[in-house]
Amino acid sequence: MSKKLPPEFYACMEELQAVDFVLVELTHYLDTHPHDQEAIQQFNEYAKERKRLKKIVESMYGPLQQFGNSYSGYPWGWSEGPWPWQI
Incomplete structure (x- = not known):
C-alpha cells in the first residue's frame, strides 16, 4: 500500500530534483x-542550497538517503517510505 503524501512533499521533491540536475550538469x-571560477562558485551555491532543501524535506518527511548520507530518527524509519518508485 502506498503512503499518502501531501502535495507539498512533491513540490519540495521537485525543487530538490531541479537543484540536483543543476549540480550534475555543473x-x-x-x-x-x-x-572556471564562476562555475565553481555556482556549484558551491547550489550545493549549499541542496543541503538546505534536503534538511527541510527530511525534517518533514523522513530520510532521503542511506549509508550515512541522512540521519535517522527514532525509531529506525527507513521502512516507512515513501520508496523511490512511490514518488
Missing part, C-alpha cells in the same frame, strides 16, 4: 573546465 562542465 559537475560535467567542471570536469572539462576545472578553472
